[in-house]
Amino acid sequence: MRISPLFAVWMLGLACAGGLHAQDLAKVCHATSSYDLTIQPGRLVFDRAGPAPTRVELAPGTLHTDGQPVPLNDEAQDRIDLFQQEVRALAPRVKAIAQHGVDLAMQAVQAESDGLGLDPDTRAELGRRLAANAAELHQRIAASQSTHDWRGDAADQYADQVIGDIAPLLASALGQQAVSAAMSGDLQQAAALRDQAASLASGFQPRLQRRLQVLRPDIQALCPDLQRLSVLQEGLRASNGRPLNLIQIGR
Template identity: 70%
Template sequence: MSMNRLLATAMLVVACGSVHAQDLGKVCHATSSYDLTVQSDRLVFDRAAPSPTRVVLSQGMLQTDGQSVSLSAEDQDRLELFQRDLRALMPRVKAVAQQGVGLTMKAIDDESGSLSLDADTRAELDRRLAAHSAELRQRIAASQSTHDWHGDAANQYANQVVDDIAPLFASALGQQALNAALSGDLQQAAELRDRATNLTAGFQPRLQQRLQALRPEIQALCPDIQRLSELQQGVRASNGRPLNLVLIGR
């Protein structure tokens, strides 16, 4: 469903490249063409095309593209359950995303341990990682819309992380390589370059392996997402088309 963007990109923290965790679409086979915005009195689903491009659910009311839809008593009850269950699911999705942030930051910290950073650089890296972790966690907690996690927004944040921590690695490794070269230890200088290359090339698959630990947490969401899909079945927009707010594939 549309919340898979929140889950996937909330776990997007970059070190030497973009890293995407497994998302609801891969694990639960759940997708949506809509973005979701959660407001105090309504749920708003929107997309560029096709119609309906805007669906509003609020206390037994359904509106699509600005037109109120007449609901049977059964459909009204099911949509009220849909809203209740979706609101209840959001904190659970965010909790998994928060776990992903922790795993990712720990992975960056552990990977940097292979670089033999000096104490000052190590302390500064820890400080910056803690700051980025706190900021990302706050963003997840405060977010009420999947619009917050579109590609451009996620990439912009990722680039900020890279721009902040990459110079630390470059400076530390450069100094180590320079010291080795000046002392005549060309083999150590070459090993430093190889170590940096391995960190860059191998970080993504190693992080993906770590994030497999989240698979049971994501799988636990699947029955509730399946229920959301079932609750909206048969409800149609003002133009007669099915809502299809949540789709479950095979």
């Protein structure tokens, strides 16, 4: 099964900033799903490559799986309606955590650069680029209504976009410092700058992960909601008779 915490894959927005990703929520809440989720006006759509059902649509009082209507008694209709309400209430909370994570990630990049001895022009340009990337990521998260926006190559592409915008600027600044040191005869300083650049690249990810641990209580606060969703889906079956299992809660 593809590990992907249901209703919270917007957390992958944090991966775009080099930080938290979907498996972190799976570790905290033990909530996983094989489905992607799209929130549409009036209905929720869950889809996956397989096995059947590959498409589940929930609307007020109705359930369709793979295009077939599923007969529902009054209790099942109530469960469907409550399930939808819970998901729609959960989505903005998930996005808020993702937005906070983006800010933390950008702050971490800024903090790392503060120790590089960058010249004023480079610092100003770095600040401009960080602000622009943060604004774009915030907009993407705010506009997203589907986990498809953050899965697989899409998340990697967003991360590459941020890194590709910032890394050359820092590399150029450190390179110029190293060249200046070497030309002045300070080979030791030139070597130290090269080591600093290597350390920045290799050590940033774990330092960022530590910074993002402040998000853990907010993520933990989502766990009871995910547990409630798991309970609400109990007894709901697809048109082929199989349990829906839109979300699984592990131990």
